[in-house]
Amino acid sequence: MTTLRDSRSKPLFQRGPTLGMRLFLLAVLSISLMILDHRQGHLDRIRDVLSYAVYPVRAIVDLPFSISTWVGRNFKERSALIEQNERLHQEQLENSARLQRLAALESENKRLRELMQSSARVENRVLVAEIMAVDLDPYRQKIIINKGERDEVFAGQALLDASGIVGQVTRTDPLSAEALLISDASHALPVEVNRNGLRSIAVGTGDISSLSLPFLPNNADIREGDLLVSSGLGGTFPRGYPVATVKTVGRDLGEPFARVMAEPSAALGSIREVLLVFQSAAAQADNAAEQTDEADRR
Amino acid sequence: MRIYRKRSGDGEGLRVFLSLLLALALAIVPLPEWATDARPDWLALMVIYWSLALPRKFGIGSAWTAGLALDALTGTLLGQHALGLSLIAFISLKFHLRIRVFPIWQQTMTVFMMLAINQFVLFWVDGLAGAAGMPPTRWLPVVTGTLLWPLIAQLLGAVRSRRRGA
Numbered sequence: 001m002t003t004l005r006d007s008r009s010k011p012l013f014q015r016g017p018t019l020g021m022r023l024f025l026l027a028v029l030s031i032s033l034m035i036l037d038h039r040q041g042h043l044d045r046i047r048d049v050l051s052y053a054v055y056p057v058r059a060i061v062d063l064p065f066s067i068s069t070w071v072g073r074n075f076k077e078r079s080a081l082i083e084q085n086e087r088l089h090q091e092q093l094e095n096s097a098r099l100q101r102l103a104a105l106e107s108e109n110k111r112l113r114e115l116m117q118s119s120a121r122v123e124n125r126v127l128v129a130e131i132m133a134v135d136l137d138p139y140r141q142k143i144i145i146n147k148g149e150r151d152e153v154f155a156g157q158a159l160l161d162a163s164g165i166v167g168q169v170t171r172t173d174p175l176s177a178e179a180l181l182i183s184d185a186s187h188a189l190p191v192e193v194n195r196n197g198l199r200s201i202a203v204g205t206g207d208i209s210s211l212s213l214p215f216l217p218n219n220a221d222i223r224e225g226d227l228l229v230s231s232g233l234g235g236t237f238p239r240g241y242p243v244a245t246v247k248t249v250g251r252d253l254g255e256p257f258a259r260v261m262a263e264p265s266a267a268l269g270s271i272r273e274v275l276l277v278f279q280s281a282a283a284q285a286d287n288a289a290e291q292t293d294e295a296d297r298r
Numbered sequence: 299m300r301i302y303r304k305r306s307g308d309g310e311g312l313r314v315f316l317s318l319l320l321a322l323a324l325a326i327v328p329l330p331e332w333a334t335d336a337r338p339d340w341l342a343l344m345v346i347y348w349s350l351a352l353p354r355k356f357g358i359g360s361a362w363t364a365g366l367a368l369d370a371l372t373g374t375l376l377g378q379h380a381l382g383l384s385l386i387a388f389i390s391l392k393f394h395l396r397i398r399v400f401p402i403w404q405q406t407m408t409v410f411m412m413l414a415i416n417q418f419v420l421f422w423v424d425g426l427a428g429a430a431g432m433p434p435t436r437w438l439p440v441v442t443g444t445l446l447w448p449l450i451a452q453l454l455g456a457v458r459s460r461r462r463g464a
Contacts, residue, residue: 019358023388026362030384033377038427043376050370054322057371061323134326137372138334139424139436178373269331 044171051173058134058144058176065133124238125278126160127151131271132176141184141208143167145274148175153276156236160275164242164265165189165230169276181268182243183208190233191243193226202228202243205261208268211244213260218251220258228262238279313457314356317344318364326371335435338443341368342416343450345383346409349390350398351458361387374420375427382419386412402448410444 017025036042076084129147136142147153149172159166159179167181180187185206191213192199198221202211216222226246232239244262251258321340329337341364348356365380372379389412390397397408417440 019388019391022358023384026358026384027381030362030365030377030381033380034375034423034427037376047370047376050366050376054367054371057319057322057367058326061327065328133328135328135334135337136326137374138337140373142373 047171048173051171051176051178055173055175058132061134062132062146126275127153127278129153129177129274129276131274139206141167141181141187141204141206141268142170143179143181145169145177145179145276146175147276148173148177150174151276152278153177158237158277158279160241160277161266161271161273163267164244165237166266166268166271166274168236179274181208182266183211183264183268189237189243190231191228192231193222194229194242195226196221198222199231199233200228200260202262209263210247211262211264213246213262214257216258216260217256218253218258222246222249222258222260224249227265238277310352310355310458314348314352314360317348317454322364322367322371325368335433336438336442338446339413339416339439340443341365341379342383342386342413343409343443343447344454345387346390346412346447347450347454349387350394351454353391353394356387358384358387358391375423378420378423381423382416385419386416389415402451405451406444406447409447410440413440413443 033043037047127147129145129151132144132146134144136144145153145159153169153172155169155172157169159168165182167179167184167187169177169179171178181204182189182202183204183206185204187204188201190199191202198216200213200216200220202213205212213222213228224246228243228246230237230239230241230243242265244264246260246262248261249258250260318341321344324340325337345356345361345364349361361383362380365378365383366376368374368379368383369376393408397405400408414437417437421436
């Protein structure tokens with residue numbers, strides 16, 4: 001063996017605890033750390049410090065991707081830029097046309113709400129964050145974003161993309177934050193069927209392209225193609241954003257619940273940018289008020 | 299042969315540190331979708347190598363610290379990788395004199411066993427912590443890591459002998 005030859009390795013006299021003892025101590029330490037960590041919240045301080053320590057590694061890994069994005073942005077062909085500009089202009093026109101209608105609808109909605117004496121909906125402020133190009137544990141659905149405490153990101157904050165809800169922030173550092181995707185097996189989010197207001201919980205499956213709704217009885221009014229939107233219950237997610245589309249409904253008469261699977265609206269696997277939602281206190285209060293309103297009406 | 303010098307290992311600590319840092323970076327570098335399951339456990343390979351090559355410098359404590367860094371980096375339970383890595387560091391350190399003189403294929407088989415033990419610890423902790431989904435692809439890193447071992451041993455060996463300037 002040539003590669004591992006030579007090491008003035010063998011100590012003449014052993015000092016300190018023996019190898020086995022050291023392993024034992026470290027194993028006990030690891031296990032107690034894991035237990036404390038598993039019961040969420042006990043190790044937040046340590047996690048914070050460690051995240052600080054490993055942030056440079058993440059930043060370095062992300063660097064080539066950031067640079068290539070930057071280079072791509074700065075050295076685009078003129079013709080491509082012009083074309084993009086035109087396309088965006090067109091989209092902008094279409095969108096503003098739609099917005100005009102929306103403005104009319106919104107004021108009408110407000111008027112009707114005033115008539116019904118329920119409070120008006122408040123818009124939420126959003127912040128754009130980029131997902132850092134790092135892979136985490138392949139068996140958990142987590143991402144790292146490049147905005148942190150400095151931008152007032154907080155744990156429990158909702159994450160959206162252009163087409164739906166993505167997940168929620170689980171931990172923040174000064175410069176970055178970790179978020180759990182809605183498809184993670186430990187994630188659940190309150191939803192309602194857009195068509196009829198039927199409420200349920202969408203639970204992640206660990207598969208990035210499917211959510212399951214395990215608590216719907218066999219006779220629940222739900223069909224393939226139904227859009228699920230966030231119901232705002234629980235207060236983490238703002239109300240009324242698309243979450244998923246129902247893909248399959250399996251009704252097995254022997255089972256108490258229907259097997260409902262849905263496909264997330266957001267492109268969880270391929271997003272690069274996300275929106276962080278800041279729900280104003282007014283909006284949250286409004287959400288709660290609305291829930292009680294509706295509950296009263298039923 | 300080189301005469302034992304007390305200060306001969308100056309650059310060694312740095313080299314070990316840099317290689318561990320590289321392994322940590324490789325652990326989170328984005329791979330294409332089809333390759334993520336097979337991502338070898340670079341840090342485990344480095345830990346095995348350094349425990350065999352520098353058993354005096356590189357102890358269980360170093361392996362544990364590196365494992366904790368990996369835990370923080372990949373968002374697993376704190377202590378999960380640390381436990382696995384200190385276990386394989388223990389095995390490597392305990393038997394380093396024997397493993398070092400093994401022919402390469404036998405050494406590779408030993409590395410295979412150690413990687414499997416490491417993976418088993420991770421797998422087991424995940425199971426206890428109730429993380430869902432234990433597909434058989436979990437064992438792929440063991441296979442890819444084993445296949446990479448001869449290469450890594452050669453490469454790091456070359457790095458080390460260049461330092462000696464002999």
